[in-house]
Amino acid sequence: MLRKKHILLGITGGIAAYKLPLLVRECVKAGAEIRVVMTESAASFVTPLTLATLSGNDVVVGTIPKMTGNVMKGGTWHIHTAAWADLLLIAPATANVLAKLAHGYSDDAVSTLALAFTRNVLIAPAMDADMWNHTATQQNVSLLRELGYTVLPPDQGELASGLIGPGRLPEVYRLLEAVDAELEKSRRDLTGKRVLITAGPTFEAIDPVRYIGNRSSGKMGFAIARAAAQRGAAVTLIAGPVALQTPRNVERVDVESAEEMYRAVMKRRAKANVIVMSAAVADFTPASPAKTKFKKEAMKESTLDLPLRKTKDILGELTREKSDAVIVGFALETERALFHAKKKLKAKHPDLLVLNDASKEGAGFNTDTNIVTILSRTGKIDRLKKMTKYDVAHEILNRVARLL
Ligand SMILES: Cc1cc2nc3c(=O)[nH]c(=O)nc-3n(C[C@H](O)[C@H](O)[C@H](O)COP(=O)(O)O)c2cc1C
Structure with missing residues (x-):
């Protein structure tokens, strides 16, 4: 080099x-x-x-x-x-x-x-x-x-x-x-390409104070944003609530809920050449969040029924649309990981699906390393060794670049 x-x-x-x-x-x-x-x-x-x-x-x-x-x-x-x-x-x-x-x-x-x-x-x-x-x-x-x-x-x-x-x-x-x-x-193979990335968790309001969230740190998505910007892409990063610095030369849009993330993606999807959905978007959200903080003392029962409704399926919706964009989905599993990932690939058919097996040491939420398997729509399965999330990001982008 x-x-x-x-x-x-x-x-x-x-x-x-x-x-x-x-x-x-x-x-x-x-x-x-x-x-x-x-x-x-x-x-x-x-x-x-x-x-x-x-x-x-x-x-x-x-x-x-x-x-x-x-x-x-x-x-x-x-x-x-x-x-x-x-x-x-x-x-x-x-x-x-x-x-x-x-x-x-x-x-x-x-x-x-x-x-x-x-x-x-x-x-x-x-x-x-x-x-x-x-x-x-x-x-x-x-x-x-x-x-x-x-x-x-x-x-x-x-x-x-x-x-x-x-x-x-x-x-x-x-x-x-x-x-x-x-x-x-740092090779500039993504110059002229627009890359849209989601990262982090979403917070679903129960009332103005409480929420349902998840353990995603956003580190994987931020690493992809950083790597893509270094390779010359114009990067927009839609971030859930995370405590991370914005990488250089990356445009960041902060959102909180699954609904906000959905709208932020839909608004920007048409211009994107690559869409990477690495956020851990909530699958369910409280059906009717309270306008004011509800009081424990006001509850008659010792358990609380909290009706939830399904959130919109961002990845599913993107892949249903006929677009030229290369679409990368993520799957985080804790058991029978490859089985579930293959099912998700078949159901939603993104170009690439990155499987994260959170049960493995050095993989999953809040770590600086990851152990992923990259499944492609064509049936190829690449099991990568444990590496930093930044190196995983480049492995993903190497495959994206070949598809562009
Ligand atoms: C003999 C000697 C060796 C030093 N070696 C180191 C070193 O290996 N690493 C380090 O961080 N500072 C070392 N220092 C301290 C730095 O030289 C000092 O912090 C200096 O202000 C650094 O200036 P700079 O960062 O502008 O180059 C050493 C100082 C001396 C006198």
């Missing part, structure tokens, strides 16, 4: 910076063009001269550089440089830069570029184990992943401090493999 690619390397001030000249050399050998940007601290660990010599390009150090000569060709430096690159790799990423990126700071060349960068960013943190394990660092890493950055877990082993633990920068060949995988994910 590296051949003819433009790689931007941001180096920050960690001891592992000494490994990066080798990575620059390997990228150049593989046919990539590489430009290096460094923080001032990074320049204490590895010299700009070494990196300029190996990359064959000027190296920018510190805060916004003095904008003269070649650096300033054709526009504001950070926007121009960000637009040039296919991928931004930040390695080693200090605890400091993780904190800055998680909160949108841009007070040095590396963080400014990251904020201006709209394509894939791969971050390889390296630090002492205690810094890595600190709750603040872990929260920043979670936030960065939600925002759509790929953060590589550091290796375990002996650290520069003499401690043993997580915090080592992965070896150069592993970083190159990760760059390759990230470039693969």
Whole structure:
């Protein structure tokens, strides 16, 4: 993947910076063009001269550089440089830069570029184990992943401090493999396509205070939205009530109930080339929600009868309509998963049905990983291994792209 690619390397001030000249050399050998940007601290660990010599390009150090000569060709430096690159790799990423990126700071060349960068960013943190394990660092890493950055877990082993633990920068060949995988994910094969995605649960009002909901976190649908946007699609994400950040370059529409989700989808379906129904839409809703909060004291019986009526079947309705859109449905099952998924595929015939077996460890609601089986209308069944929801998203989109 590296051949003819433009790689931007941001180096920050960690001891592992000494490994990066080798990575620059390997990228150049593989046919990539590489430009290096460094923080001032990074320049204490590895010299700009070494990196300029190996990359064959000027190296920018510190805060916004003095904008003269070649650096300033054709526009504001950070926007121009960000637009040039296919991928931004930040390695080693200090605890400091993780904190800055998680909160949108841009007070040095590396963080400014990251904020201006709209394509894939791969971050390889390296630090002492205690810094890595600190709750603040872990929260920043979670936030960065939600925002759509790929953060590589550091290796375990002996650290520069003499401690043993997580915090080592992965070896150069592993970083190159990760760059390759990230470039693969950022290929723009969905450019010009409109993708409509639903995600999260729905809440069905019992009265103004109480609702019937479900355990969906929305993470799978948000991962698909993020991946599709990175692959160049114009993405609209219809989200039930979830506590997740909107991925970059994604238009988000918030809804609450199954009825609202139905209307939001129907309003936008005609323009979509791809429709991914990953939301866990309630099957039933209270038939007549109370206008005011009802009181326990007013109940004569110890049990409550709550009449429910069926909600509209969004996926069923979409597939009944004759449209050119590729339609992806989801099935979450807790027993005889494949049997039920095949039944759903036959009844609703989406192009693809993604089966989630929530009884498996590492699958289902609120996890960061998933174990799915993808059934296609043509009868093909692909059982995928356990992987992150973001990687599952790409597996789904690879199949969607072939159907478009
Ligand atoms: C010898 C030495 C080694 C360091 N190694 C690391 C490291 O591996 N990871 C890290 O996050 N910070 C490390 N630090 C601390 C950072 O250099 C410091 O937080 C600095 O402000 C980071 O600046 P930057 O993020 O702008 O590059 C080290 C400091 C020293 C003095």
